[in-house]
Amino acid sequence: MQExxxxxxxxxxxxxxxxxxxxxxAGTRIAPLLRRPxxxxxxxxxxxxxxxxxxxxxxxxxxxxxxxxxLPAGEATKxxxxxxxxxxxxxxxxxxxxxxxxxxxxxxIGDLVGFAAxxxxxxxxxxxxxxxxxxxxxxxxxxKTGINAPQGKNLIGAFHQPSLVLADTSVLQTLTPxxxxxxxxxxxxxxLLGDAVFFDWLEQNGPALSAGDMAxxxxxxxxxxxxxxxxVARDETEQGDRALLNLGHTFCHALxxxxxxxxxxxxGEGVAIGCALAFELSSRLGLCSQExxxxxxxxxxxxxxxxxxxxxxxxxxxxxxxxxxxxxxxKVIDGQLRFILARGIGQAFVTSEVPADAVRSVLEDALATx
Ligand code: GLY
Numbered sequence: 572m573q574e575x576x577x578x579x580x581x582x583x584x585x586x587x588x589x590x591x592x593x594x595x596x597a598g599t600r601i602a603p604l605l606r607r608p609x610x611x612x613x614x615x616x617x618x619x620x621x622x623x624x625x626x627x628x629x630x631x632x633x634x635x636x637x638x639x640x641x642l643p644a645g646e647a648t649k650x651x652x653x654x655x656x657x658x659x660x661x662x663x664x665x666x667x668x669x670x671x672x673x674x675x676x677x678x679x680i681g682d683l684v685g686f687a688a689x690x691x692x693x694x695x696x697x698x699x700x701x702x703x704x705x706x707x708x709x710x711x712x713x714x715k716t717g718i719n720a721p722q723g724k725n726l727i728g729a730f731h732q733p734s735l736v737l738a739d740t741s742v743l744q745t746l747t748p749x750x751x752x753x754x755x756x757x758x759x760x761x762x763l764l765g766d767a768v769f770f771d772w773l774e775q776n777g778p779a780l781s782a783g784d785m786a787x788x789x790x791x792x793x794x795x796x797x798x799x800x801x802x803v804a805r806d807e808t809e810q811g812d813r814a815l816l817n818l819g820h821t822f823c824h825a826l827x828x829x830x831x832x833x834x835x836x837x838x839g840e841g842v843a844i845g846c847a848l849a850f851e852l853s854s855r856l857g858l859c860s861q862e863x864x865x866x867x868x869x870x871x872x873x874x875x876x877x878x879x880x881x882x883x884x885x886x887x888x889x890x891x892x893x894x895x896x897x898x899x900x901x902k903v904i905d906g907q908l909r910f911i912l913a914r915g916i917g918q919a920f921v922t923s924e925v926p927a928d929a930v931r932s933v934l935e936d937a938l939a940t941x
């Protein structure tokens with residue numbers, strides 16, 4: 572049941588291996604990258620408690636020893652203090668230029684460790700072992716690394732591609748249902764942005780996938796990673812097409828800021844709501860049919876996902892304040908907001924030509940239901 576997706580980036584190309592029980596194979600998978608049989612592994616305390624022993628055993632089968640650092644779990648770890656601690660630990664462990672660093676965890680660990688690897692000794696190689704669905708289908712692939720600044724999320728970072736990604740779909744069984752389904756928001760995004768057949772398949776198979784069907788999970792992660800790999804290969808540093816991966820994110824980032832990046836709204840939940848709003852906006856602008864936003868919302872609801880602004884607990888600011896928060900998004904270019912809109916399911920495109928009035932009216936109507 573294993574699949575491999577090749578991310579084709581010239582001399583920075585790499586494999587993303589997807590399937591169950593990959594931790595047990597980590598040693599044989601990583602060994603070809605190593606000059607000496609030693610790895611520095613950075614994880615978070617929650618993931619380490621669940622999976623570090625499995626990784627250690629998997630590495631030992633190939634005679635690889637590991638040292639490890641466990642950081643606190645949570646978004647606050649993606650910050651200068653933990654970045655400094657990580658880099659200093661890697662230096663204290665005498666990680667050399669030709670060594671490999673491993674990121675074992677979700678998006679926070681992958682982004683922080685990737686950035687540490689990007690700057691350590693002017694760049695060492697790293698392997699991503701993503702343990703959340705969101706990290707498996709999105710953040711572990713494509714080389715965006717970084718930390719948050721007080722001024723906003725992901726404002727400090729570098730493009731640094733991993734040398735290998737091992738997406739072990741067995742570890743998804745240890746996620747809470749809420750975390751799993753939040754990651755599913757990013758899976759749906761791929762169908763919506765570029766593959767209507769995949770969206771049809773998700774409508775049919777989403778419930779089985781959510782219930783734990785391993786074959787369905789491998790297929791969904793593989794198709795998502797394949798789509799991301801194709802886009803990243805065309806546009807590694809987001810000069811054009813890569814922005815398609817941000818479908819739903821302009822709304823999502825405003826909602827995350829409005830909820831204080833708290834657990835009132837997980838990133839994947841914001842992406843799902845943002846996709847529903849992006850389709851609503853597209854339909855009002857006459858770009859796609861009125862049925863499309865209804866179909867998007869129906870699938871999200873059928874999966875038990877947050878779909879509407881009313882699903883976010885607590886108060887939200889008004890439409891004008893949310894528009895202001897969108898204006899602070901780092902996707903603003905020359906003062907123009909960039910939106911990802913759609914001409915139908917699977918037909919997204921990037922545009923800067925969205926009248927603010929149309930966005931305001933979508934937000935006002937969405938807030939009216941709260
Ligand atoms: N998560 C969006 C990207 O990697 O471009």
